[in-house]
Amino acid sequence: METDLTRLVGVRHPVVQTGMGWVAGPRLVSATAAAGGLGILASATMSYPELVAAIRETRARTTEPFGVNLRADAADAARRVELLIETGVRVASFALAPRPEQIARLRAGGVLVIPTVGSVRHAEKVAGWGADAVIVQGGEGGGHTGSIATTLLLPSVVDSVRIPVIAAGGFFDGRGLAAALAYGAAGIAMGTRFLLTAESPVPEAVKRAYLSAGLADTVVTTKVDGVPHRVLRTGLVETLERTGSVRGLLHALRNAARFRAATGRSLPDLLREGRAVRRARGLTWSQTIMAANTPMLLRSALVDGNPHTGVLAAGQVTGLLTDLPSCAELITHIVTQARDILGRLP
Known part of the structure; x- marks a missing residue:
């Protein structure tokens, strides 16, 4: 199925697996790539040496294009931008808007830049800075989300920018892909659906917790990270x-110390990142400290594998999922179903 997304990136199908922290590692990304989709490594929860190793392992598993979320x-x-350029990674994705100079450097190095946004204003901004495409996530999506x-949101962004738009939030099958294409999108991006696949590294007990959830069993909260x-x-x-x-702030500070130990980040690095997050999101210092809870x-x-002591980011779509297909089975089904639907339309 050829679209502006497949032509831009060089993948066979307009399906993107998003860069989910602790989930999107080499096994899941390479399985997505081998199935013809765009898999994206999640580097925010990796140290720099871990990212180097993850890119190397993904390269060993597949010759297809893949991306890295920064x-x-x-x-x-x-330093991570230069790594992507040096290793020939095809796509750099961003959860928060990249800086204009980051976009310019990546593009000069041959890396496509595809940020994720939740508003028309942000889509227009990154498009104006030179982004190659944009992922638009609606409020149904898991993790950090809008309203x-x-x-x-999707048709609003499609009407506002002249770069390929990828739809995210609420997608899980070929009907969604067909609908997204009808809206003018160039493809779909999915997180929760790929989390619940055979190649996902998430423990089975946690996968069962997701599969047992209903449509009303997700909640949007600010108490995780502000x-x-x-x-x-x-x-x-x-x-x-x-x-x-x-009590929430004390809990967040303890988790910040644990995250620092797990990733090898220095305290000055964490403080610099905290200041940058605070400026980018317009947070109070209390909210910034709370952000340490998330990882x-x-x-x-x-x-x-402790669903009762951790937090499970989840899109509302989890209430419709009942199986754990392989990435190949999932992508094949989505594309086949979408083709059939589009072929039956008058």
């Missing part, structure tokens, strides 16, 4: 919702 505000962002539904975050409604999340601000609470569930 944090524009990371203390070593410039505008994909069905309204900004709206869509997660599964668990006992821990309900406890966090009742937690006072002082370790996600790790507790997604890596350690």
